[in-house]
Amino acid sequence: MEIIIASLSLATLACIVILIGTRGKPVRFFTATRDVLETLKLNKGPLFSTFLIVVLVLFFLFYFYTPPAAQIGPAQPIAFSHRLHAGVKNIQCQFCHPYAGQSIHPGLPPVEKCLYCHNYIIAGHPEIQKEHDYYNTNTPTPWRKVYYLPEHVLFNHERHIRKDIACQACHGPVETMDRLQGERFKMGFCVECHQQNNANLGCWIACHS
Secondary structure (H helix, E strand, O other), rough: HHHHHHHHHHHHHHHHHHHHOOOOOOHHHHHHHHHHHHHHHHHHHHHHHHHHHHHHHHHHHHHHOOOHHHHHHOOOOOOOOHHHHHOOOOOOOOHHHHOOOOOOOOOOOOOHHHHHHHOOOOOOHHHHHHHHHHHHHOOOOOOOOEEEEEOOOOOHHHHHHHOOOOOOOHOOOOOHOOOOOEEEEOOOHHHHHHHHHHOOOOOOHOOOO
């Protein structure tokens, strides 16, 4: 019913505009439209060339001025590369996120965990010096959040790890990313995964407890 009312309202508004624009002679609208179409047909070559040039210019401006960081996640206080650590060095996810297999939350690596390796590996690197600054001032590393869930959803990391769900199933191929792209998870993503794996689809038991 609301759609019908909206359609009638738009039709009425269009009629009023035509009447006002043609000074009470609506036939002029159709005559003028026919003349415009004839003019466009006669000039279709130049118009197509102009349209093509405009499109090419817009594409050029988009790709030239879009910053490289637009397709990656937020910059972190320490330039940590998941591609290097999880990919090249093949460090397991749970080494840095130790609570994923035994808690709702995966946990973020404290600066002590970083220095466990980097007291000896590239110890003089400027990014490693930042880690020492956090450690010496007893300041937690202010990592920036990348993945978001609605507040009314409870995601249990332990439950999924115990079912051998790979981290990449939700977080993507992190071993190929320097900076994580991140995502705002929506219900459809979770429901589709649960259906594919024959997992619990009960609202309160599965996600909204």
